[in-house]
Amino acid sequence: MPHFRISEAARLLGVSDDTVRRWVDAGTLPAQSDASNRKVVDGAALAEFARDHASVPADPSVVQRSARNRMVGLVTSVIADTVMAQVELQCGPHRVVSLMSSEAVRELGLEPGSLAVAVIKSTNVVVETPGGHL
Numbered sequence: 265m266p267h268f269r270i271s272e273a274a275r276l277l278g279v280s281d282d283t284v285r286r287w288v289d290a291g292t293l294p295a296q297s298d299a300s301n302r303k304v305v306d307g308a309a310l311a312e313f314a315r316d317h318a319s320v321p322a323d324p325s326v327v328q329r330s331a332r333n334r335m336v337g338l339v340t341s342v343i344a345d346t347v348m349a350q351v352e353l354q355c356g357p358h359r360v361v362s363l364m365s366s367e368a369v370r371e372l373g374l375e376p377g378s379l380a381v382a383v384i385k386s387t388n389v390v391v392e393t394p395g396g397h398l
Contacts, residue, residue: 314338315359334383338380
């Protein structure tokens with residue numbers, strides 16, 4: 265299971281390192297110490313926290329615009345059968361769902377807590393992982 269340092273968790277959640285430390289100190293976000301005695305957050309716990317605490321900020325503009333086409337996030341759910349899978353990511357305040365083959369899920373090593381990038385082209389969502397597990 266992947267683990268994320270406080271600074272990595274903060275970047276993925278879109279908050280400061282100090283905010284994540286406060287959540288850890290308050291017991292809101294579980295963390296443990298790694299082999300180097302640094303605080304780390306379990307990827308699955310971080311994914312659950314991201315999903316449970318996601319909020320969409322109000323858009324102050326009156327102009328409509330398209331979303332960016334690459335969204336970094338955490339896998340929050342994988343539902344797979346023998347052929348197809350549904351993969352859910354929490355990308356900041358955005359929930360992204362992709363349908364792909366179960367084979368692709370296995371090849372990419374996708375599981376709750378995994379870091380991934382949703383690449384959006386038209387109605388298709390392609391999920392990438394840093395390091396390209398093939």
